[in-house]
Amino acid sequence: MRRHPVAQMVIVGAIASAIGIALALVIDWFPTDAAEQAAPIDTLYDVLMIVSVPVFVLVTTVTLYCAWEFKMKPGQEKQDGPPIHGNTRLEVIWTAVPAIMLVALCSYAYTVLRDIEEKQPNTMVVDVVGQQFAWRFGYPQEGGRPVTSTMLVLPKDRPILFKVRAEDVIHDFWVPAFRVKIDAVPGMTTEVRATPTKLGRFPVVCAELCGLGHATMRATAWVVSPAAYERWLARQGEAPVGSGGAQGAGADEEGPATDEDAGDLASLGRETFVQSCGSCHTLADAGTSGAAGPDLTDALGGQSEDEIREDIVDPDKRVAEGFEPGVMPANFEETLSAEQIDGLVAYLASVSR
Ligand code: CUA
Numbered sequence: 001m002r003r004h005p006v007a008q009m010v011i012v013g014a015i016a017s018a019i020g021i022a023l024a025l026v027i028d029w030f031p032t033d034a035a036e037q038a039a040p041i042d043t044l045y046d047v048l049m050i051v052s053v054p055v056f057v058l059v060t061t062v063t064l065y066c067a068w069e070f071k072m073k074p075g076q077e078k079q080d081g082p083p084i085h086g087n088t089r090l091e092v093i094w095t096a097v098p099a100i101m102l103v104a105l106c107s108y109a110y111t112v113l114r115d116i117e118e119k120q121p122n123t124m125v126v127d128v129v130g131q132q133f134a135w136r137f138g139y140p141q142e143g144g145r146p147v148t149s150t151m152l153v154l155p156k157d158r159p160i161l162f163k164v165r166a167e168d169v170i171h172d173f174w175v176p177a178f179r180v181k182i183d184a185v186p187g188m189t190t191e192v193r194a195t196p197t198k199l200g201r202f203p204v205v206c207a208e209l210c211g212l213g214h215a216t217m218r219a220t221a222w223v224v225s226p227a228a229y230e231r232w233l234a235r236q237g238e239a240p241v242g243s244g245g246a247q248g249a250g251a252d253e254e255g256p257a258t259d260e261d262a263g264d265l266a267s268l269g270r271e272t273f274v275q276s277c278g279s280c281h282t283l284a285d286a287g288t289s290g291a292a293g294p295d296l297t298d299a300l301g302g303q304s305e306d307e308i309r310e311d312i313v314d315p316d317k318r319v320a321e322g323f324e325p326g327v328m329p330a331n332f333e334e335t336l337s338a339e340q341i342d343g344l345v346a347y348l349a350s351v352s353r
Contacts, residue, residue: 034198129166134219150278155226161192218292270347
């Protein structure tokens with residue numbers, strides 16, 4: 001047992017490393033890969049695992065061996081081990097080996113990063129805006145109306161440059177299936193690239209703790225064929241609902257809505273709902289599918305206009321079962337005009353009947 005401790009440790013370490021590497025490669029760590037960027041990132045991860053496992057095994061076996069072999073025996077309570085210093089060869093080895101590994105791995109990671117961030121021809125820009133607690137996506141169009149959407153609709157095989165901003169606190173734009181992730185920081189625009197390669201719906205996640213509703217700050221990336229994307233975009237451009245900035249609500253209408261014309265007021269309300277509420281609330285009539293707040297499709301039944309108004313301007317007074325206070329912004333009286341709030345009340349009251 002005691003004659004060849006180093007040889008024994010090497011054998012134990014080699015076996016443990018082999019098992020660890022096999023396990024690391026067998027485990028399916030990742031969600032489906034849906035972008036060109038995914039494969040090189042997954043390979044990088046595998047390589048890092050293969051290199052890390054033997055290092056972990058080395059440190060662990062040496063630690064365990066020393067704890068066992070050099071443990072204090074009765075009568076040694078007052079003794080101290082001999083001081084060790086001046087083993088130049090050992091110090092050169094344990095400095096040089098990690099340094100070489102680090103430089104090699106960093107160079108490899110850098111080339112992967114440079115490759116996945118390379119500028120591509122025919123790149124399409126999508127604006128991503130994070131705001132407690134929802135994502136909004138903008139599609140700048142040359143000479144056309146700007147289109148905004150709460151769903152991230154993307155054409156397959158087209159390189160996308162995401163320009164990411166935040167309106168209040170730091171968020172983090174993450175599409176796990178694309179393997180890309182970038183902080184959304186107030187006051188600056190960050191960029192990240194991805195080229196979707198698979199049709200389907202993939203989760204968009206906020207990966208930075210940003211408040212009580214952080215866990216619900218999710219959206220859907222929907223990768224469609226280029227033709228379907230063009231059709232979707234054209235439809236968004238035509239519809240007054242959901243287009244234009246938050247401040248521009250109603251700008252394309254004939255005139256401001258008035259109390260006399262309940263139909264206009266409700267249509268302003270619907271437009272306001274889609275822009276300001278739909279990313280958190282599902283409402284069948286408005287075609288929205290947010291999940292951060294209660295589904296209003298059925299929840300509105302029997303509510304009076306006064307109750308609906310109170311729920312908008314003072315959301316923490318009555319909180320629906322299963323939801324937390326403090327998630328819904330309490331400042332809609334400041335961020336929306338009085339007319340928009342009147343519109344919302346009129347619209348929601350009309351769909352609740
Ligand atoms: Cu936004 Cu977490």
